[in-house]
Amino acid sequence: MKTLRFEIEAxxxxxxxxxxxxxxxxxxxxxxxxMPVGTQGAVKALTPRHLSDEIDARIILGxxxxxxxxxxxxxxxxxxxxxxxxxxxxxxxxxxxxxxVWSLSRLRKLNEDGVVFRxxxxxxxxxxxxxxxxxxxxxxxxxxxMTLDECTSYPVEExxxxxxxxxxxxxxxxxxxxxxxxxxxxxxxxxxxxxxxxSMFAGLRxxxxxxxxxxxxECYAIGGLSVGEPRxxxxxxxAATAPLLPADRPRYVMGVGQPAELAEYAAxxxxxxxxxxxxxxxxxxxxxxxxxxxxxxxxxxREDLLPADPACRCYTCRTFSRAYLRHxxxxxxxxxxxxxxxxxxxxxxxxxxxxxxAILLGKFPExxxxxxxxxxxxxxxxx
Amino acid sequence: MKTLRFEIEAxxxxxxxxxxxxxxxxxxxxxxxxMPVGTQGAVKALTPRHLSDEIDARIILGxxxxxxxxxxxxxxxxxxxxxxxxxxxxxxxxxxxxxxVWSLSRLRKLNEDGVVFRxxxxxxxxxxxxxxxxxxxxxxxxxxxMTLDECTSYPVEExxxxxxxxxxxxxxxxxxxxxxxxxxxxxxxxxxxxxxxxSMFAGLRxxxxxxxxxxxxECYAIGGLSVGEPRxxxxxxxAATAPLLPADRPRYVMGVGQPAELAEYAAxxxxxxxxxxxxxxxxxxxxxxxxxxxxxxxxxxREDLLPADPACRCYTCRTFSRAYLRHxxxxxxxxxxxxxxxxxxxxxxxxxxxxxxAILLGKFPExxxxxxxxxxxxxxxxx
Numbered sequence: 001m002k003t004l005r006f007e008i009e010a011x012x013x014x015x016x017x018x019x020x021x022x023x024x025x026x027x028x029x030x031x032x033x034x035m036p037v038g039t040q041g042a043v044k045a046l047t048p049r050h051l052s053d054e055i056d057a058r059i060i061l062g063x064x065x066x067x068x069x070x071x072x073x074x075x076x077x078x079x080x081x082x083x084x085x086x087x088x089x090x091x092x093x094x095x096x097x098x099x100x101v102w103s104l105s106r107l108r109k110l111n112e113d114g115v116v117f118r119x120x121x122x123x124x125x126x127x128x129x130x131x132x133x134x135x136x137x138x139x140x141x142x143x144x145x146m147t148l149d150e151c152t153s154y155p156v157e158e159x160x161x162x163x164x165x166x167x168x169x170x171x172x173x174x175x176x177x178x179x180x181x182x183x184x185x186x187x188x189x190x191x192x193x194x195x196x197x198x199s200m201f202a203g204l205r206x207x208x209x210x211x212x213x214x215x216x217x218e219c220y221a222i223g224g225l226s227v228g229e230p231r232x233x234x235x236x237x238x239a240a241t242a243p244l245l246p247a248d249r250p251r252y253v254m255g256v257g258q259p260a261e262l263a264e265y266a267a268x269x270x271x272x273x274x275x276x277x278x279x280x281x282x283x284x285x286x287x288x289x290x291x292x293x294x295x296x297x298x299x300x301x302r303e304d305l306l307p308a309d310p311a312c313r314c315y316t317c318r319t320f321s322r323a324y325l326r327h328x329x330x331x332x333x334x335x336x337x338x339x340x341x342x343x344x345x346x347x348x349x350x351x352x353x354x355x356x357x358a359i360l361l362g363k364f365p366e367x368x369x370x371x372x373x374x375x376x377x378x379x380x381x382x383x
Numbered sequence: 384m385k386t387l388r389f390e391i392e393a394x395x396x397x398x399x400x401x402x403x404x405x406x407x408x409x410x411x412x413x414x415x416x417x418m419p420v421g422t423q424g425a426v427k428a429l430t431p432r433h434l435s436d437e438i439d440a441r442i443i444l445g446x447x448x449x450x451x452x453x454x455x456x457x458x459x460x461x462x463x464x465x466x467x468x469x470x471x472x473x474x475x476x477x478x479x480x481x482x483x484v485w486s487l488s489r490l491r492k493l494n495e496d497g498v499v500f501r502x503x504x505x506x507x508x509x510x511x512x513x514x515x516x517x518x519x520x521x522x523x524x525x526x527x528x529m530t531l532d533e534c535t536s537y538p539v540e541e542x543x544x545x546x547x548x549x550x551x552x553x554x555x556x557x558x559x560x561x562x563x564x565x566x567x568x569x570x571x572x573x574x575x576x577x578x579x580x581x582s583m584f585a586g587l588r589x590x591x592x593x594x595x596x597x598x599x600x601e602c603y604a605i606g607g608l609s610v611g612e613p614r615x616x617x618x619x620x621x622a623a624t625a626p627l628l629p630a631d632r633p634r635y636v637m638g639v640g641q642p643a644e645l646a647e648y649a650a651x652x653x654x655x656x657x658x659x660x661x662x663x664x665x666x667x668x669x670x671x672x673x674x675x676x677x678x679x680x681x682x683x684x685r686e687d688l689l690p691a692d693p694a695c696r697c698y699t700c701r702t703f704s705r706a707y708l709r710h711x712x713x714x715x716x717x718x719x720x721x722x723x724x725x726x727x728x729x730x731x732x733x734x735x736x737x738x739x740x741a742i743l744l745g746k747f748p749e750x751x752x753x754x755x756x757x758x759x760x761x762x763x764x765x766x
Contacts, residue, residue, distance in 0.1 A: 041710065045717040049698070071710040075686055079706060087702045303458055315432070319470045323462060327424065327454040334428040337717050 001183060003191040004144075004218050006031075006250050006271075012364040015267040016243075019359035022059075022250055022271070024091040024143040025189035026083065029058040031250060032266045032359075034352045035093060035274040036345050039063040040070070041086045043345075044279050045337035048088045054315055055345045058090050059143070061274050064136055065097035065104070069119050069126070073139035081141020093144035093274075095254070096133045096175075098195075099223070102151040110150065112167070130175035134192065138182055142190060146221065147175035149195040154228045161199035168197045169211045176215050193252060195223035200233055202240035209244040219250040219272075226255035226275075235264055242269040259288050262351050263371040267364070278348045282340035285329045288347045294322070296340070301326045314346035315339075384566060386574040387527075387601050389414075389633050389654075395747040398650040399626075402742035405442075405633055405654070407474040407526040408572035409466065412441040414633060415649045415742075417735045418476060418657040419728050422446040423453070424469045426728075427662050428720035431471045437698055438728045441473050442526070444657050447519055448480035448487070452502050452509070456522035464524020476527035476657075478637070479516045479558075481578075482606070485534040493533065495550070513558040517575065521565055525573060529604065530558035532578040537611045544582035551580045552594045559598050576635060578606035583616055585623035592627040602633040602655075609638035609658075618647055625652040642671050645734050646754040650747070661731045665723035668712045671730045677705070679723070684709045697729035698722075 005023040012018070022029040036043045036051065038060045043051055051057045062082050067073060079085035082092055098115075101108055105117035114129030130148045137145035149168040152161055172194040179192045194212045198204030205222075212220060222241050225234040234256065242251050252272035253265050265273055278288065287294040289309035294301065296308075307317040308325060316325070316339040328336035351371075358367035388406040395401070405412040419426045419434065421443045426434055434440045445465050450456060462468035465475050481498075484491055488500035497512030513531045520528035532551040535544055555577040562575045577595045581587030588605075595603060605624050608617040617639065625634050635655035636648050648656055661671065670677040672692035677684065679691075687705035699708070699722040711719035734754075741750035 040714045040716055041707070042716045042718045045721070047698070047718065047721065048702070066714075070714060071685070071706070075706060078686065079688060079704060085704070085707055085710075087707070302454070303461065305462060315430070319431070321462060321468070323454065323458060324424070324468050324470070327468075331423045331449075331453060333423055333425045334717060334720050335425045335430065338428070338430065338721065 001180075001188055002218065003188045006219070006248065008248070010360045010362070012267075012359050012362070014365050015368065016269045017266045017355075017359050017364045017368075018269060018271060019356045020250070020271060024059070025187075026089065026091040026143055027058060029091055030356055031271040032262075032352055032355060033059060033272050034262065034348045035059050035061050035272065037061045037063075037274055037276045037279060038086070038088075039276075040066050041076075041082060043341070044283065045334075045341045046345075048086065050338075050342055051088070051345075052090065054342060055349055057345070057349065059093060060088060060090070062086075062092055062094045062140060062142065063097070063100060064094045064133055064140065064146075065100035067094075067140060068097065068136050069121055073136045077139040077141070081139070083141055091143040092141075094137050094140050094142040094146065096137070096146040096148040096195075097128055098146075098149040099151050099254070101128060102153075110167075112170075114148070115150075130171040131178040134175050134179050134182060138186070138190065144219070145179070145190055145192045147172045147192060147194045149197055149223055151224050151227065152197065152199050154199065156199050158199075158201055158204070161201055161204055165197045165199075165204050165208045168195065169208060172212055172215060176217070191218045193217060193219045193221045195221045195254070196241050196245075197224045198237075199224060200229055200237055202237065205237060205241045206244060209241055213244075213246065217249070219252060220245040221252040221254055222270075223254045225253060226257070231258075231261065235261075235268065238265060238270060239268045259348065259351060260371050262348070263355055263368045266355055266359075267368050278344035279341050282344045283337050285336075285340070287325075287340055288344050296322065296326050296329050308343055309347065312343060312347060312350070314343050316343040316346075384563075384571055385601065386571045389602070389631065391631070393743045393745070395650075395742050395745070397748050398751065399652045400649045400738075400742050400747045400751075401652060401654060402739045403633070403654065407442070408570075409472065409474040409526055410441060412474055413739055414654040415645075415735055415738060416442060416655050417645065417731045418442050418444050418655065420444045420446075420657055420659045420662060421469070421471075422659075423449045424459075424465060426724070427666065428717075428724045429728075431469065433721070433725055434471070434728075435473065437725060438732055440728070440732065442476060443471060443473070445469075445475055445477045445523060445525065446480070446483060447477045447516055447523070447529075448483035450477075450523060451480065451519050452504055456519045460522040460524070464522070466524055474526040475523075477520050477523050477525040477529065479520070479529040479531040479578075480511055481529075481532040482534050482637070484511060485536075493550075495553075497531070498533075513554040514561040517558050517562050517565060521569070521573065527602070528562070528573055528575045530555045530575060530577045532580055532606055534607050534610065535580065535582050537582065539582050541582075541584055541587070544584055544587055548581045548587050548591045551578065552591060555595055555598060559600070574601045576600060576602045576604045578604045578637070579624050579628075580607045581620075582607060583612055583620055585620065588620055588624045589627060592624055596627075596629065600632070602635060603628040604635040604637055605653075606637045608636060609640070614641075614644065618644075618651065621648060621653060622651045642731065642734060643754050645731070646738055646751045649738055649742075650751050661727035662724050665727045666720050668719075668723070670708075670723055671727050679705065679709050679712050691726055692730065695726060695730060695733070697726050699726040699729075
């Protein structure tokens with residue numbers, strides 16, 4: 001049963017970067033795609049109209065862990081799924097909650113069955129199993145669901161990484177069994193993606209990929225990156241994994257990246273990415289621009305009447321000066337978050353759009369080289 | 384010299400409520416008008432586009448005290464005035480700062496010359512005089528400027544109220560002298576409104592009005608209300624003052640009111656009002672609706688799939704459920720503030736629109752009666 005159609009329009013002969021379209025039940029998603037993060041059923045500080053009309057996001061992320069705890073997936077199901085609840089008419093991908101159980105909740109206890117964890121909100125105890133998180137995501141009505149995985153810390157010893165990876169594979173098998181059962185009698189609108197783990201051990205990544213390919217999934221994700229490792233290592237793991245995954249299906253690297261890294265991942269055959277950086281950075285006063293990062297509170301912007309990014313076409317840059325944005329930030333005005341997030345996401349999605357055009361035109365290597373020349377090593381914002 | 388044109392289209396023969404249009408250099412303002420408050424150069428959580436395209440606000444308020452302290456009126460002047468700085472193409476009224484000196488700053492010292500106060504931001508010392516606040520407002524480029532007044536606390540003894548009122552009158556005279564001098568060589572785009580004070584003493588209000596009328600101002604404001612007095616007393620003072628003011632000029636009561644009070648003020652011949660209640664209430668989770676106030680955090684809205692106000696046509700009500708709004712509020716999502724403020728201001732401005740139509744159609748008494756029947760005595764939100 002196919003729930004998605006992935007159409008590859010062009011492949012860069014030098015790098016393997018691909019341009020395509022992922023056809024979902026909630027519309028087409030041109031790839032490579034960067035997916036804005038809407039953790040709690042909203043991309044922070046933006047209306048769905050900002051996202052569709054201004055930023056032209058085709059797919060956003062929701063977070064299973066958060067939405068399960070609050071307001072609860074049953075309520076969301078009653079509201080017409082997350083699409084109805086959040087009034088978002090385009091595609092939605094939900095993660096499985098594995099990463100948040102690992103990063104947010106305390107007192108988690110992992111066993112073969114699943115993971116018992118305490119809510120970071122009220123300390124209440126909950127169990128996630130590979131099957132239950134599929135059911136929660138069915139209730140959310142996600143176009144793309146993710147299997148429950150165990151995300152290992154960095155650094156970790158190989159033995160621990162192996163045992164964690166093997167658990168992730170067994171969980172993925174259970175998730176798929178449950179998913180295929182659950183899809184009987186449902187419209188073919190929900191895909192399930194398994195997640196390649198293996199920490200920073202290329203051998204484990206290879207083993208994991210090989211095992212997951214047996215599931216014949218419609219897409220494969222690479223997880224367990226952006227967990228504190230040096231960034232070149234994230235790219236190395238991606239390069240070691242992506243070529244092993246089926247070439248006719250999308251590849252999704254979870255939780256990346258910096259603006260200058262987007263082309264790095266595409267160059268390694270990655271089609272989908274997500275990261276909180278543009279929205280979280282915005283809230284901390286960090287604006288990504290063609291001239292580099294602007295830390296808007298700096299005094300040098302006090303009387304700067306230029307737009308945040310003179311090369312940007314977003315509402316924020318068409319309308320307001322750096323001096324005004326700085327004033328809003330210094331004054332704690334809520335409007336700053338809206339305007340800065342609107343800009344940062346536009347900036348990210350514009351990179352993806354230009355990258356996609358470059359691939360289609362056979363000019364990706366030039367594009368890639370240009371972003372490398374521009375990349376700055378320092379990064380004041382942590383993810 | 385005329386800087387505004389006030390056109391009266393209809394007067395309710397029973398009450399004296401008026402429907403008109405205030406023509407400013409930044410467009411026409413149908414009256415009675417409720418003016419959203421943009422204290423620091425932004426209506427909290429809204430873009431100017433929300434205000435113009437969704438809410439159809441024709442005039443907003445800016446705050447001289449706040450903008451003088453941060454980012455500074457000189458910077459705003461360089462940015463093309465507050466219109467350019469905040470990218471607001473319609474009319475702007477700025478208060479004089481008198482009320483904020485009284486309510487926000489500490490260690491203020493008043494003398495005949497003006498008021499020395501300490502910034503609530505950094506404790507630095509500043510002087511406002513009737514002349515300097517006119518100059519600050521010239522720099523802000525306001526369509527409507529206000530004279531510096533002394534706002535007395537409530538309750539206050541009559542002797543103190545008299546001496547304060549008399550100071551306010553002397554300051555208004557100085558402000559007008561300075562303003563008329565300053566307008567030589569400037570385009571006729573900035574009006575200056577004096578403020579009737581006198582606390583809750585009708586006799587003092589009358590005296591103050593009589594003295595200010597000699598200034599031949601284009602509009603008269605009634606200040607010193609909403610300072611803690613019982614609300615019927617605010618209306619009584621308005622009723623005692625408004626008829627003394629020139630019938631051919633707009634009357635502005637500062638800092639009011641509750642939704643149900645808007646018609647009360649209009650019924651007393653008031654044309655302009657402003658209040659932080661719709662925007663501040665929104666941030667505290669209070670939604671004004673045709674069914675009364677919704678305190679969105681209440682558990683009864685947890686699974687309520689109705690819009691906040693089924694009778695409202697705003698983006699928020701067209702698009703989202705109470706359950707979703709409650710979820711955003713409980714989750715601390717910034718988007719809540721945008722959606723709730725958008726709704727509350729639409730609700731207020733819709734009341735004004737319907738009220739204006741009622742006056743034009745000769746049906747204001749019926750409209751007034753209907754809002755009175757609806758008014759609820761309790762008010763969980765303080766201004």
